[in-house]
Amino acid sequence: MATTPTNNRGTWNSKLGFILAAAGSAVGLGNIWGFPTQVADNGGAAFILIYLFCCLVVGFPVMVAELTIGRRTQKNPVGAFKALSNGNPFASIIGYWGVLCGVMILSFYIVISGWTLAFVFEEILFFLGYESMAQTIGDLGNGPKNALFTVGFMILTVLIVTGGVSQGIERATKTLMPVLLVILAILIAYIFTLDGAMEGLQMYIMPDFSTISGGLVLSALGQAFFSLSLGMGALITYGSYLNKKQNIVESAAYVTIFDIGIAVLAGLLVIPAMFVAQASGVQIFNPETGALFSSVTLVFDVLPEMFHNVGGLIGMLLGVTFFILLGLAALTSSISLLEVPVSYVIDEHKVRRKKAAWLIGGIVGLIGVIVSFELALIDIFVAIFNEIGLPLGGLMICIFLGYFWKTENALIEMEDGYENVRQSKFAPIWSIFIRYISPLLIALVLISVIWDLLQGLL
Ligand code: TRP
Numbered sequence: 001m002a003t004t005p006t007n008n009r010g011t012w013n014s015k016l017g018f019i020l021a022a023a024g025s026a027v028g029l030g031n032i033w034g035f036p037t038q039v040a041d042n043g044g045a046a047f048i049l050i051y052l053f054c055c056l057v058v059g060f061p062v063m064v065a066e067l068t069i070g071r072r073t074q075k076n077p078v079g080a081f082k083a084l085s086n087g088n089p090f091a092s093i094i095g096y097w098g099v100l101c102g103v104m105i106l107s108f109y110i111v112i113s114g115w116t117l118a119f120v121f122e123e124i125l126f127f128l129g130y131e132s133m134a135q136t137i138g139d140l141g142n143g144p145k146n147a148l149f150t151v152g153f154m155i156l157t158v159l160i161v162t163g164g165v166s167q168g169i170e171r172a173t174k175t176l177m178p179v180l181l182v183i184l185a186i187l188i189a190y191i192f193t194l195d196g197a198m199e200g201l202q203m204y205i206m207p208d209f210s211t212i213s214g215g216l217v218l219s220a221l222g223q224a225f226f227s228l229s230l231g232m233g234a235l236i237t238y239g240s241y242l243n244k245k246q247n248i249v250e251s252a253a254y255v256t257i258f259d260i261g262i263a264v265l266a267g268l269l270v271i272p273a274m275f276v277a278q279a280s281g282v283q284i285f286n287p288e289t290g291a292l293f294s295s296v297t298l299v300f301d302v303l304p305e306m307f308h309n310v311g312g313l314i315g316m317l318l319g320v321t322f323f324i325l326l327g328l329a330a331l332t333s334s335i336s337l338l339e340v341p342v343s344y345v346i347d348e349h350k351v352r353r354k355k356a357a358w359l360i361g362g363i364v365g366l367i368g369v370i371v372s373f374e375l376a377l378i379d380i381f382v383a384i385f386n387e388i389g390l391p392l393g394g395l396m397i398c399i400f401l402g403y404f405w406k407t408e409n410a411l412i413e414m415e416d417g418y419e420n421v422r423q424s425k426f427a428p429i430w431s432i433f434i435r436y437i438s439p440l441l442i443a444l445v446l447i448s449v450i451w452d453l454l455q456g457l458l
Pocket of ligand 1: 025026027028029030031105225226227228229230231232234333334336337390
């Protein structure tokens with residue numbers, strides 16, 4: 001095995017560049033749309049605690065595993081598992097499963113990202129007084145309009161991915177991530193000047209443990225995998241562009257903490273914003289059941305309303321900034337979802353990057369157009385590929401690494417960039433997590449879900 005990248009598949013230019021690119025992949029709709037919605041849906045702070053537990057106990061060890069597999073093999077997920085198992089077809093299934101999850105998750109991801117783009121225009125049109133046009137563009141149920149923005153977003157994603165690793169992906173995220181943080185901070189400071197925000201804060205930090213159930217734990221686990229971009233080989237692929245000087249453990253820790261931090265910040269904006277919207281007359285909870293009215297569209301139902309109520313130039317500017325921010329975060333994530341199938345086609349089928357990106361982008365775009373007209377598919381895709389698919393992928397990665405490739409070999413790979421890793425406390429703890437604790441937790445959650453599903457069928 002070569003110790004330096006000999007096949008010119010490109011590497012990250014700098015240490016920070018990689019961390020930002022991986023953080024860019026992690027931070028996206030999952031943080032700003034998914035996390036706050038799940039928090040509101042699952043009783044507030046109690047969900048946050050379980051979510052943090054899932055990130056630290058399952059997510060972080062799996063992230064280290066994915067990055068190590070990627071850097072060791074310098075391959076896409078399918079090629080990586082083939083290489084480490086001497087071509088065992090069962091191992092490559094893990095890779096193929098990842099490619100499939102990537103395509104399917106991206107196909108609804110671009111629809112929601114398309115909404116984000118649409119609302120940039122909606123805010124401007126509303127401000128200029130073109131209310132009926134604003135309404136059309138902001139109508140989440142308008143299929144043709146959804147399809148248009150979905151395809152637009154897919155094209156943006158393809159354009160960045162055709163630029164390759166350091167020119168395209170690294171350069172884009174390096175500038176976008178810091179801007180994102182600043183804008184988020186400004187919006188949070190602003191929202192707390194409005195009526196109702198404090199009520200939201202209360203829900204956000206006071207746990208109600210009566211809401212905890214098997215379903216909630218699965219949601220938290222699925223959300224952790226989704227938000228950290230784990231379970232389908234996205235970080236195997238990003239790890240394959242890592243150079244040998246980088247400390248994988250440290251990088252993974254930064255990315256995990258950064259991702260959790262942005263989610264918590266986004267919740268601090270969106271949850272109070274929901275209550276601000278409520279204070280001004282928008283119904284967000286069903287008064288009888290106490291449940292959220294609609295989950296998939298929540299952020300897009302509530303926030304534009306809030307920006308309109310703020311009104312005037314300020315309201316418009318806040319809205320436009322917010323949706324640009326969300327769109328950019330989504331873009332740095334969608335490129336990592338697309339990079340998995342694209343790198344697979346480049347490596348295993350010897351297709352040029354440009355052709356591969358347009359080919360896969362075309363397929364995903366087509367499915368995305370169908371989803372644009374049939375929004376109910378989003379919930380179905382989330383259930384299959386996100387809530388079950390990603391933890392399942394994570395489970396297979398743990399088992400493969402822990403029992404076939406062996407944690408000892410992974411630790412040897414980690415020594416590049418972290419010389420004393422095998423003497424450190426990290427080594428035995430991580431090995432125990434990868435071999436026993438993380439797979440056991442994932443398996444328990446998956447079994448309880450399948451059990452519930454069967455009960456529902458009987
Ligand atoms: N993590 C991204 C988000 O929070 C979504 C994402 C990007 C993803 N790449 C991934 C999810 C790979 C799972 C696997 O929006």
